[in-house]
Amino acid sequence: MKIKKSAFYIFTVIFSLHSPAFAESSVANIQYRAEQGQPVAQYHLGIMLLSGEQGVVKNYEQAFKWLTAADQNGSVGAKYSLGMMYYTGTGVEKDAKRAFDYFTKAAAKGHAKAQYNLGVLYDRGEGTAQNYVQAFEWFSRAAEQGYPPAEYNLAQLYNKGHGVSKSDEQALKWYTKAAEHGESDAQYNLAQMYLNGEGTPKNLQLAKKWFLQAADAGDVDAKEVLKSLE
Numbered sequence: 001m002k003i004k005k006s007a008f009y010i011f012t013v014i015f016s017l018h019s020p021a022f023a024e025s026s027v028a029n030i031q032y033r034a035e036q037g038q039p040v041a042q043y044h045l046g047i048m049l050l051s052g053e054q055g056v057v058k059n060y061e062q063a064f065k066w067l068t069a070a071d072q073n074g075s076v077g078a079k080y081s082l083g084m085m086y087y088t089g090t091g092v093e094k095d096a097k098r099a100f101d102y103f104t105k106a107a108a109k110g111h112a113k114a115q116y117n118l119g120v121l122y123d124r125g126e127g128t129a130q131n132y133v134q135a136f137e138w139f140s141r142a143a144e145q146g147y148p149p150a151e152y153n154l155a156q157l158y159n160k161g162h163g164v165s166k167s168d169e170q171a172l173k174w175y176t177k178a179a180e181h182g183e184s185d186a187q188y189n190l191a192q193m194y195l196n197g198e199g200t201p202k203n204l205q206l207a208k209k210w211f212l213q214a215a216d217a218g219d220v221d222a223k224e225v226l227k228s229l230e
Helices: 027-035 039-051 060-072 076-088 096-108 112-124 132-144 148-160 168-180 184-196 204-216 220-229
Strands: none
Touching: 027 039, 039 060, 039 076, 060 076, 076 096, 076 112, 096 112, 112 132, 112 148, 132 148, 148 168, 148 184, 168 184, 184 204, 184 220, 204 220
């Protein structure tokens, strides 16, 4: 059987993890601090208005306002969230180019999910010209931070030779990292590599191990392969 097709996707949750400093603060306190110009509070208020948490009524227009203020005051999370608003068309008109611009700003500041999304946009040629070399660069940065979807996509690029010299050994390395972090497609592809002896000697025991993990995660193809190996 062939290695699975690429499963690149945008991480579609608009909001990132909140600052622990505001975990127990009242909405009124956060609002006050936001109005005083504190970027963490502005970001957190924007996220609450996006998500409706802590009893706040969702208001995308106000969310955009506060996230923009936080962005202007240097919040990296706000840059990412504004990128997601533009990418998904949440409260604003969908605009892949503006999403790309915001992801670029957040990625340059080390935001792993923004780096990953930037890689996806370069891979697809969405919001920018298709560029596999840039996709490889940004997936690499996110993968080095231990972000599982980026580890998987990096393996895919090595497997296909897109933006980098094809290398089964490197594909195996990054599929392994992603598989160990619970990415079921990586578990399936890693099992195929052990089954077929790609980048590693054939190892039926390891192939079965990873097919089983993928199957346990609901992968139908892995379940079918396991039946054929019985």
